[in-house]
Structures are given as structure tokens and as C-alpha cells.
Amino acid sequence: MSLFCADRLSYTVKGKPLVLEASFALEPGTLTMLVGPNGAGKTTLLRLALGLLKPDSGTATLEGSDVSKLAPVQRARKVAYLPQQRPLIWPQPVRDIVALGRFAFGAAPGKLxxxxxxxxxxxxxxxxxEGFEERAADTLSGGELSRVHLARALAAETAxxxxxEPVAALDPRYQHEVLRIFSDLAREGKALLTVxxxxxxxxxxxxxxxxxxxxRIVAEGTPRETMTSDRLRTVFDIKARIDATDAEAISLNILGPA
Structure with a gap:
């Protein structure tokens, strides 16, 4: 059984369809990435999948349970969610922000x-x-704060x-470091979905x-199976060259607009 399944999720706002008949499954031990141009519906799909928005039709199940019927605490103990917008009400110390990831388990800062x-x-x-634990959030760079929010999600240690967009504010080094963390978590048996x-x-x-x-979800599969010049032109309206580097890996060279 898949850890998570979305079945034909649809959502419309003021007559405009934002998500249409979207279905996918997430397996333990797998890092799945959701890609698409701005306005494709990626964030809306995540919120529907997690039960944060009510779909017009379709269902989502987590470990066999309907996500919409899970209490917020139940859901938070099963899935950690890091949204694009991560507001802070006041400049807390880094350790306290990260500890918020344990809130669903009854923890509170200072009472762990x-x-x-x-x-x-x-x-x-x-x-x-390490070494940032006592730093106030308002003294951090944007990239440092992004890593703090990621640590908060990781602290929940959910399946x-x-x-x-967890790497949007990060420099190239930390982009790779975060995605290596995600790869390691997948190798440990967790399921990950990231935009x-x-x-x-x-x-x-x-x-x-x-x-x-x-x-709409227009394709699903490994990068080798699905990342083609034709698909990049169709989905992103770009010209690109795809080269195979070994039996499974590929390299991408974006040449410009199609």
C-alpha cells in the first residue's frame, strides 16, 4: 500500500479550475518532485492533498485514512508540511522555532x-x-531562516x-545540501514530496x-523517463538538450525560450 494517495482531486475558484482530476501516489523511500510553471496549480495541489483545502471532488488518503477526516494533531503527527510562506510572529531563538516541530507531540518551548x-x-x-541555537530569528539571513524552518519540519520526524519550494532562498551550496538531506531521508524509508x-x-x-x-498532472515517472526535450517545450515553453550521463542519470542544458 502507498503511504499517500491522491485520487482525482479537483478545485475551482470563481469558475476558474486551479486543479483538475489530479491523481498520484507517494511511496516510502522515494523523493518525488513536483515541477511546473508558475500558476500551474502546484501549491493548491499540495494544500488539497494535505486537507488544508476542501476539494470540489476527489479524495486523498494518508496511511489509508481520509486526510479530510484527520484531526489537525493527527495529521501533524503523520506528515510535516513546509509551505512557501513561513511568517514568524516574533523573533524567537532558533532552538525554540525548531522545537515547534514537536508541538503536535505535546511539546512546548522550554518544556521539552x-x-x-x-x-x-x-x-x-x-x-x-549548530551554534545558531540562541540566535534570534530577526538576526538571520533569508537563507539561514529558510534552513531554520526546514529544521522545524524535520524535527517532527514524520513518515x-x-x-x-524549500530551496528557493538558498545559495547553490545549500540547495544541494538540502536536497542531499532529502535524498538521505528517502534512503531511510521516508516519503518526500517537494516543489x-x-x-x-x-x-x-x-x-x-x-x-x-x-x-493537471500531465506526466509522472523517473527523470530519465519523463524529462524530454518535447515535454520541456510543452510544459515550460523552453528549448533544452537532455544528455544521458549513465544508465539512469541525465544532465539538462536549457538553451532558452522555445
Missing amino acids: SREDEAATARAIATCNL LLVTD VHDLGLAARYADRLLWMKDG
Whole structure:
């Protein structure tokens, strides 16, 4: 059984369809990347899949349970979600922000169990934030703060991690470091779904790709199977050359607009 299944999810706002008949499954041990142009419906699809929006039709199940029927605490114990917008109400210390990832398990800053403290420390170490624990959030760069929010999601240590453009604010080094973290988590048996705009990173790190355009999932499969010049022209309106580097890996050279 798949860890997560979306079945024909659709959602319309003021007569405009944002997501149409979207179906996909997420398997343990797999890093899945959702790609598509701006306005394709990627963020809306994530919110529908997680039960944060009510679909007009279709269903989503997590470990066999209807996501829409899960209480927020139940859902938060099964899936960690890192959205695009990550507002902070006040400039908390980094450790307290990361510890919020344990909230669904009954934790609160300053009142962490030994297990919560260990999970928080593991997330801080994973995101290379050791030494930042007492820093206030308003003293961090945008990239540093992005890593803090990622650590907060990782601290939940859920079976499923869903992230929306987690590397958008990061420099190239940390983009690769974050996606290596995701790859390692997949190798440990977790399922991950993440939105990325850098197709080169998608080609390098994704186990599977979901291609989205105009609210529909138009293709699904490995980068080698689905990342073709024709698809890049159709979905993104770009010219690109795809080269095979070995039996499975590919390299992408974007030449410009189609």
C-alpha cells in the first residue's frame, strides 16, 4: 500500500479550475518532485492533498485514512508540511522555532521531553545550524531562516515530508545540501514530496517527477523517463538538450525560450 494517495482531486475558484482530476501516489523511500510553471496549480495541489483545502471532488488518503477526516494533531503527527510562506510572529531563538516541530507531540518551548530535545537537536544538526541555537530569528539571513524552518519540519520526524519550494532562498551550496538531506531521508524509508523550480536539481536528485501544467498532472515517472526535450517545450515553453550521463542519470542544458 502507498503511504499517500491522491485520487482525482479537483478545485475551482470563481469558475476558474486551479486543479483538475489530479491523481498520484507517494511511496516510502522515494523523493518525488513536483515541477511546473508558475500558476500551474502546484501549491493548491499540495494544500488539497494535505486537507488544508476542501476539494470540489476527489479524495486523498494518508496511511489509508481520509486526510479530510484527520484531526489537525493527527495529521501533524503523520506528515510535516513546509509551505512557501513561513511568517514568524516574533523573533524567537532558533532552538525554540525548531522545537515547534514537536508541538503536535505535546511539546512546548522550554518544556521539552528528552525525546523532543533529541529530535530538535537532530534537526538542528542535519540543517547545519549548530551554534545558531540562541540566535534570534530577526538576526538571520533569508537563507539561514529558510534552513531554520526546514529544521522545524524535520524535527517532527514524520513518515511523510511535504515542502513547497524549500530551496528557493538558498545559495547553490545549500540547495544541494538540502536536497542531499532529502535524498538521505528517502534512503531511510521516508516519503518526500517537494516543489522545485530548478529543473537541473530535479534531474539530479528526484526519484520521481510529477509534471503539472494548467492544473493537471500531465506526466509522472523517473527523470530519465519523463524529462524530454518535447515535454520541456510543452510544459515550460523552453528549448533544452537532455544528455544521458549513465544508465539512469541525465544532465539538462536549457538553451532558452522555445
